[in-house]
Amino acid sequence: MNGNAVLxxxxxxxxxxxxxxxxxxxxxxxxxxxxxxxxxxxLGIVGESGCGKTTVGRSIVGLVRPDSGTISFKGTDMTGxxxxxxxxxxxxxxxxPYASLxxxxxxxxxxAEAGDINxxxxxxxxRSAAIAATLTAVGLDPSFAARYPxxxxxxxxxxxxxxxxxxxxxxxxxxxxxxxxxDVSVQAQVLNLMMDLREQLRLSxxxxxxxxxxxxxxxxxxxxxxxxxxxxxxxxxxxxxxPRHPYTRSLVAAIPKPDPSKRILGxxxxxxxxxxxxxxxxxxxxxxxxxxxxxCQVEVPELRSAGTDGRAIACHNV
Amino acid sequence: MLSVRDLTVSLGPETAPVDIVAGVSFELxxxxxLGLVGESGCGKSMTSLAVMGLLxxxxxxxxxxxVLLEGCDVTQLQPWQRVEAGRGRMAMIFQxxxxxxxxxxxxGDQIAEAVRVHDRLSGPPAxxxxxxxxxxxxxxxxxxQLSAYPxxxxxxxxxxxxxxxxxxxxxxxxxxxxxxxxxDVTIQVQVLGLLRELxxxxxxxxxxxxxxxxxxxxxxxxxxxxxxxxxxxxxGVEALFGRPRHHYTRGLMDCMPSRNSGARRLPTIAGQPPAxxxxxxxxxxxxxxxxxxxxxxxxxxPRAEVSRGHDVLCAFPLDGGEPR
Numbered sequence: 001m002n003g004n005a006v007l008x009x010x011x012x013x014x015x016x017x018x019x020x021x022x023x024x025x026x027x028x029x030x031x032x033x034x035x036x037x038x039x040x041x042x043l044g045i046v047g048e049s050g051c052g053k054t055t056v057g058r059s060i061v062g063l064v065r066p067d068s069g070t071i072s073f074k075g076t077d078m079t080g081x082x083x084x085x086x087x088x089x090x091x092x093x094x095x096x097p098y099a100s101l102x103x104x105x106x107x108x109x110x111x112a113e114a115g116d117i118n119x120x121x122x123x124x125x126x127r128s129a130a131i132a133a134t135l136t137a138v139g140l141d142p143s144f145a146a147r148y149p150x151x152x153x154x155x156x157x158x159x160x161x162x163x164x165x166x167x168x169x170x171x172x173x174x175x176x177x178x179x180x181x182x183d184v185s186v187q188a189q190v191l192n193l194m195m196d197l198r199e200q201l202r203l204s205x206x207x208x209x210x211x212x213x214x215x216x217x218x219x220x221x222x223x224x225x226x227x228x229x230x231x232x233x234x235x236x237x238x239x240x241x242x243p244r245h246p247y248t249r250s251l252v253a254a255i256p257k258p259d260p261s262k263r264i265l266g267x268x269x270x271x272x273x274x275x276x277x278x279x280x281x282x283x284x285x286x287x288x289x290x291x292x293x294x295x296c297q298v299e300v301p302e303l304r305s306a307g308t309d310g311r312a313i314a315c316h317n318v
Numbered sequence: 319m320l321s322v323r324d325l326t327v328s329l330g331p332e333t334a335p336v337d338i339v340a341g342v343s344f345e346l347x348x349x350x351x352l353g354l355v356g357e358s359g360c361g362k363s364m365t366s367l368a369v370m371g372l373l374x375x376x377x378x379x380x381x382x383x384x385v386l387l388e389g390c391d392v393t394q395l396q397p398w399q400r401v402e403a404g405r406g407r408m409a410m411i412f413q414x415x416x417x418x419x420x421x422x423x424x425x426g427d428q429i430a431e432a433v434r435v436h437d438r439l440s441g442p443p444a445x446x447x448x449x450x451x452x453x454x455x456x457x458x459x460x461x462x463q464l465s466a467y468p469x470x471x472x473x474x475x476x477x478x479x480x481x482x483x484x485x486x487x488x489x490x491x492x493x494x495x496x497x498x499x500x501x502d503v504t505i506q507v508q509v510l511g512l513l514r515e516l517x518x519x520x521x522x523x524x525x526x527x528x529x530x531x532x533x534x535x536x537x538x539x540x541x542x543x544x545x546x547x548x549x550x551x552x553x554g555v556e557a558l559f560g561r562p563r564h565h566y567t568r569g570l571m572d573c574m575p576s577r578n579s580g581a582r583r584l585p586t587i588a589g590q591p592p593a594x595x596x597x598x599x600x601x602x603x604x605x606x607x608x609x610x611x612x613x614x615x616x617x618x619x620p621r622a623e624v625s626r627g628h629d630v631l632c633a634f635p636l637d638g639g640e641p642r
Binding site for chain 2: 048049153154155183184185186187188189191192195210211212213214216217250251253254255256257258259260261262263264265266267268269270272
């Protein structure tokens, strides 16, 4: 579809089987997602818990096996490709820097791991030099190589996690909530670092987050997910300044704004997402939607192009 | 209503105490929402636990200061003594409702338990009151939900149950410690709206603790900003966001992505907060402050009222000349 797409996902479907009260259920976490990531682009995926955004990311790096759909990297289908090669090109930054670094290995060993496995280093000195260079690139002193994760603050750990991601010079980084566990002053430092690295290393990035403020800062384009499907997709400013899908509208309206003139004065009742076990027959947003019609109850709206700026919306009524 | 004066909470031996909350003072009036904002480890949760009388034992202790609920110092009373003394009209809700609720008991029984303690009701009248409390927190289908278990509810509904339990004591003061941090934004806005409505309707005061400047701006009437165990700035919400006077407050606002839409780089605050116990004689923010001067490193800054109801702990506050 997109000529210079480094990553192209077509009709991805992922489900999990869950056992509840002795019965087995199939829960569809991702229900037909198509995305393409252009070279050097940052595509934000935003949505609330359980919308399937993390599952999309994990499917791309092969941590989850999709039911159907294709994922291609620079034009080649990756389904069934060698995980080892793929994982040097497409790498992931995880949310929790406490859980994603092995507590019993030094930062240097964790950072160098991908290189060790793939035989990048021919000498001890070369390995140390590579570790030092990578740590410097993420704003850590090379002396951190000898430290253990418990000696680092949250922000430093996330920098170490990023160092580990970029060591084999990947072309795509999948960042899953990389700054959500950090305090706001540290969050800004890590976001700046990611923007710098993206430019210096010409990375393409899939940036997954629940936080539209963070997404707005870093991404060129945004896809909004709700219950396993993309409901709206457009350039970042377009989505933030002029959301069209009723879910995107309520999401943008709900972002806490540091502006006392936008005070919350009383109760607001906008409903909650339905259980994944009881997915509505039609549009998944229909039960909460202020503009839902009869058609929305029975027919799932497809994502269709709307406007010239690459905007796409999945709604019968806008 | 609630008056906290020079509250100091310390860890470590009596002879060498480490103050994790150092001389915190604030006032809370009827129906008012005071936001207490700060980053992890700044002492905001410890402040709230100390006010509630819920400091973990053994562990941190109140070394100095008073917590006056309607003029009566409650720091000397255990929580049950507070209830017996008629000073139990203070309740607290937490970030993660699942860890505060008993997973194997129906929520109706859990609310009724609080009703039994505070209203001395039992049996069907207690359950009736529980249903009424669920109605107050706008729980959909309250009569049905009485028999639900916590795992059958969504995160937002569980937080509503926690608020219902908190309301059982007809609180004059509700302390909310990051109650919406674990919730999605479209659910968060509903819980915030509910809390605002309850404060208005029940004339209840609320101490709302959060790290999120956006939530504070949209909910609080007044705001205290906390850093390294101290309140560094207190002001009405419009004055604070319009003209922050402390360099830390200003820094916190500047690094929020939503205040910088489109900016190439986010401003940051260099460095990290000091570890407890490493605070020297000077200002606690001196090591990270862009406008630091020599005296800041050696002398504790004065608390100055820069305008009516707006005070700041800084020797050289930002000038309030240019509104933001």
